[in-house]
Structure formats: structure tokens, C-alpha cells
Amino acid sequence: MTIWRLATRVLDSARLLRGLTGRHQSERGLQPGEATIVIGKNKKPVGVFCDAGGRLHAVTAICTHLDWELEFDPGSQAWACPRHGARFATDGAVLSGPARIPLTVTAIPEQLRETRSPRPSAG
Ligand code: FES
Numbered sequence: 001m002t003i004w005r006l007a008t009r010v011l012d013s014a015r016l017l018r019g020l021t022g023r024h025q026s027e028r029g030l031q032p033g034e035a036t037i038v039i040g041k042n043k044k045p046v047g048v049f050c051d052a053g054g055r056l057h058a059v060t061a062i063c064t065h066l067d068w069e070l071e072f073d074p075g076s077q078a079w080a081c082p083r084h085g086a087r088f089a090t091d092g093a094v095l096s097g098p099a100r101i102p103l104t105v106t107a108i109p110e111q112l113r114e115t116r117s118p119r120p121s122a123g
Contacts, residue, residue, distance in 0.1 A: 030056065030112065035072035035079075035090070037061050038109045045069055046109050047079055049090040058108045059092040064101035079103065 030036060030050035040046040040060075047061035047070060061070040061079065068083035078095055079088040087095040092103030 033074070033077065035074070036112075037070075037072070038111060040106065040109050046106055047072060047103075048108060048112055049077075051090070056108045056112060057090050058106045059088070059090075059103040060106055061103075063099055064094075064103065065097075065099040070103075 030048065032050050032052045032054055035047060035049040037045045037047050045061040046058050048056055048058045049072070050056055059079065062068070063070055063081040063083065063086055065081065065084060065086050068081050070079040070081055070088070072078075073080045073087075076087070077090060079090070079092075081087070081099065084098050086097055086099035088099070088103050089095055092105050094100060094102055
């Protein structure tokens with residue numbers, strides 16, 4: 001692993017941790033048009049997008065071209081790969097290459113389900 005790749009991973013991890021522990025986000029959850037990346041149960045990043053109706057959509061946030069972590073582009077409402085520029089729709093469909101394989105649709109991570117639908121307290 002190169003120093004540059006290691007530094008990128010450290011910065012990505014810091015960003016992901018902010019997303020998991022961000023007070024602002026955890027208090028209000030995702031709003032329509034917003035997205036975030038969280039670490040799923042399998043330790044892989046999961047991209048979660050909130051559509052206009054408030055429904056969450058989750059995809060594996062790893063580019064299908066060469067396994068680079070994706071970022072969300074709020075301007076175009078798409079997942080974008082910073083490495084070679086592939087773009088994916090929020091449902092995982094390929095919008096532009098070089099990736100040819102869609103993202104895998106996955107379950108909504110538990111931490112986001114809980115912020116949108118708090119469990120009733122016992123008693
Ligand atoms: S790794 Fe994503 S486009 Fe190449």
C-alpha cells in the first residue's frame with residue numbers, strides 16, 4: 001500500500017467516523033436528497049440515500065471498476081468514484097463508466113434505521 005493510499009484511507013475513515021457520530025445527523029436523520037456513508041456489519045462502506053418521499057436506499061459504496069470507495073455528489077444526486085470517474089444512480093445502476101457492473105443493493109444499516117424509527121421505550 002502506498003503512502004498516498006494509506007493517507008486516503010485514514011482521511012476516509014475519519015470522515016466515516018464523523019458520519020457515524022455526527023450529533024447533527026444523528027438527531028435529525030437523513031433528509032430528502034441527502035446521503036451518507038456508514039460502515040456496514042461486514043465492515044464495508046454502505047451508501048445510504050434518502051429519496052424525495054423520505055425512503056432510504058442503500059448500496060455497497062465500493063466502485064465496481066477497481067474497488068475504490070465512492071462519494072456522494074449532491075449536485076447530481078449520484079454516487080461518484082473519485083478514482084476514474086464512474087458514476088452510479090442512487091439505486092446502484094451505472095450512469096457512466098468505466099464501471100459496467102451496478103452497485104449491490106443492500107440492507108439499510110441498523111444505525112440509520114434507528115435514527116429514523118426510534119424504538120418505543122419499554123414500560
Ligand atoms: S475505480 Fe472507480 S472508476 Fe475506476
